[in-house]
Amino acid sequence: MATVSCRYTGNLHCEAIHTASGALLSTDAPIDNQGLGEQFSPTDLLATALATCILTIMGITAKSRGWSMEGTQADVEKRMTQEGPRRVESLTVNLTLPTGLNSEQRLLLQRVAAQCPVKRSLDPQIDINLNWN
Numbered sequence: 001m002a003t004v005s006c007r008y009t010g011n012l013h014c015e016a017i018h019t020a021s022g023a024l025l026s027t028d029a030p031i032d033n034q035g036l037g038e039q040f041s042p043t044d045l046l047a048t049a050l051a052t053c054i055l056t057i058m059g060i061t062a063k064s065r066g067w068s069m070e071g072t073q074a075d076v077e078k079r080m081t082q083e084g085p086r087r088v089e090s091l092t093v094n095l096t097l098p099t100g101l102n103s104e105q106r107l108l109l110q111r112v113a114a115q116c117p118v119k120r121s122l123d124p125q126i127d128i129n130l131n132w133n
Helices: 042-065 103-113 117-121
Strands: 004-010 013-018 024-028 073-080 088-096 127-132
Touching: 024 042, 042 073, 042 088, 042 103, 042 117, 103 127
Parallel strands: 088 127
Antiparallel strands: 004 013, 013 024, 073 088
């Protein structure tokens, strides 16, 4: 069975259904590529996948140790190439951890964030920067 089932609905919009849960996600082409920007673009979802994977892998690490990570924030800046084939050129993730963590906890979370499965799966041509606040 497919993990996600996707369907083109017209006017540069798509719908994706997560087959296990039935959760629905809609996309639109971005404004700078003929779309209306009414939904996440496919490349926005790539940026979202990176940020949520980082938060999830840190959450797993924190949960297994009884630490609270609630309120951790990840803001992603996506840059597309301006020349040559259109692709994601860089992803900058600005991460803010809760103030209650000590330096050892923060260091461990930074290490696991750098090893999240999405980050390890992305093309090395994409410049990925993790900034810690």
